[in-house]
Amino acid sequence: MFKDNKLKTILLIIGIIFVAFNLRPSITAVGPIIGDIRADIGISNSVAGLLTTLPLLAFAGLSLFAPKLSARYGNEWTIFIGLILLSIGIVIRPTDAVSLLFIGTFLVGSGIAICNVILPSIVKHKFAAQVGLMTGVYTLAMSGAASIASGVSVPIAHDLNFGWQGALLFWGAITIVAIIFWIPQLKRNQSDANKQIANPTGSLVWSSKLAWQVTIFMGLQSFLFYCLVTWLPEILHTGGMSLALSGWMVSILQIVGLPSTMIAPYLAGRLVNQKPIMVVVGILYLPGFILLLIGGHLWIIVTSVVLLGVAQGATIGLSLTFLSLRARNAKQAANLSGMAQSVGYLLAAVGPFVIGFMFDLTNSWNGPIITLLIVCVVMTFFGIKASRNAYV
Numbered sequence: 001m002f003k004d005n006k007l008k009t010i011l012l013i014i015g016i017i018f019v020a021f022n023l024r025p026s027i028t029a030v031g032p033i034i035g036d037i038r039a040d041i042g043i044s045n046s047v048a049g050l051l052t053t054l055p056l057l058a059f060a061g062l063s064l065f066a067p068k069l070s071a072r073y074g075n076e077w078t079i080f081i082g083l084i085l086l087s088i089g090i091v092i093r094p095t096d097a098v099s100l101l102f103i104g105t106f107l108v109g110s111g112i113a114i115c116n117v118i119l120p121s122i123v124k125h126k127f128a129a130q131v132g133l134m135t136g137v138y139t140l141a142m143s144g145a146a147s148i149a150s151g152v153s154v155p156i157a158h159d160l161n162f163g164w165q166g167a168l169l170f171w172g173a174i175t176i177v178a179i180i181f182w183i184p185q186l187k188r189n190q191s192d193a194n195k196q197i198a199n200p201t202g203s204l205v206w207s208s209k210l211a212w213q214v215t216i217f218m219g220l221q222s223f224l225f226y227c228l229v230t231w232l233p234e235i236l237h238t239g240g241m242s243l244a245l246s247g248w249m250v251s252i253l254q255i256v257g258l259p260s261t262m263i264a265p266y267l268a269g270r271l272v273n274q275k276p277i278m279v280v281v282g283i284l285y286l287p288g289f290i291l292l293l294i295g296g297h298l299w300i301i302v303t304s305v306v307l308l309g310v311a312q313g314a315t316i317g318l319s320l321t322f323l324s325l326r327a328r329n330a331k332q333a334a335n336l337s338g339m340a341q342s343v344g345y346l347l348a349a350v351g352p353f354v355i356g357f358m359f360d361l362t363n364s365w366n367g368p369i370i371t372l373l374i375v376c377v378v379m380t381f382f383g384i385k386a387s388r389n390a391y392v
Helices: 002-021 030-041 045-062 066-073 075-092 098-126 128-159 163-169 172-187 192-196 202-206 209-238 243-255 258-270 275-294 298-325 330-362 366-386
Strands: none
Touching (some): 002 128, 045 330, 075 098, 243 298, 258 275, 258 298, 275 298, 298 366
């Protein structure tokens, strides 16, 4: 019996890791080859930009419905539904038909949104004593896969001659593997968490001050992440850096954040409250933006990127950890996750547009960078509020 339970736990951990592998690559793979897509099917830059913002809008919309799916079908089947939607989207997206391209993109975003919301609930229910560690593990898997996707899309498309279609379709193989590893979890009917908990309802989460603090923290860290990933190359190129080196800076930004993506949740799970971690994150973020504003020498830029990357990795991990730590049970974790990710990704979707619009108005990156610095201060404030040892 002990060996049987141990095997089930191992299969669940492997399943969670492979689900996490699928939560970003289908989105981050698009940016490096978006020029190829635009030129091949003849769409404008603004329309092409929807290929990266549409999944975020799907995140915002579908995150609200994922807890309802979970309440009806159970966490395990809901994750499975998300993976199926993701796989369908990946398959129909690589086409010259603009309508199918965008339908597939929306399905990709919808499938990821469902898995995004439900994973914290599963972690809360199955690994209540190791929430920080397990959140760190799957966040590291998610962020690592995102970094790899950004780097290998162009080689797959150009060096292997698979084209942009092949570069996008490639990630369907990982989704199939995730589905295979998740099938053993479907033997459990409805998640025990959904059967044993009659309340609280999702509506009560929306009236909680702490839930809003968690939500605003997640939203602002998402705002900063997507603004940096989108505009950092342009900021650096405008300052005199080559396009190639600017692109490498974005890779460094994501790679240096991988350790803190796992370490921050692990430490968060071991502390009574997470305020010390948030203070350190704020201390890292602020000089990062200040050095980016100063610019100039390469060592200043590299230092800025490293500080921002480490802080960014920590906030991503913390935001997902809060979804479990600030909830009393798995059902509440799902409701909090749906609320926080819905609002959070809505902010993430508008963030790059707002920063780009500010640059168009002023023809200078100083204002946008100062805006990001202010957002960082506000985010740190709400992160400290969300760090107190309490439940929504």
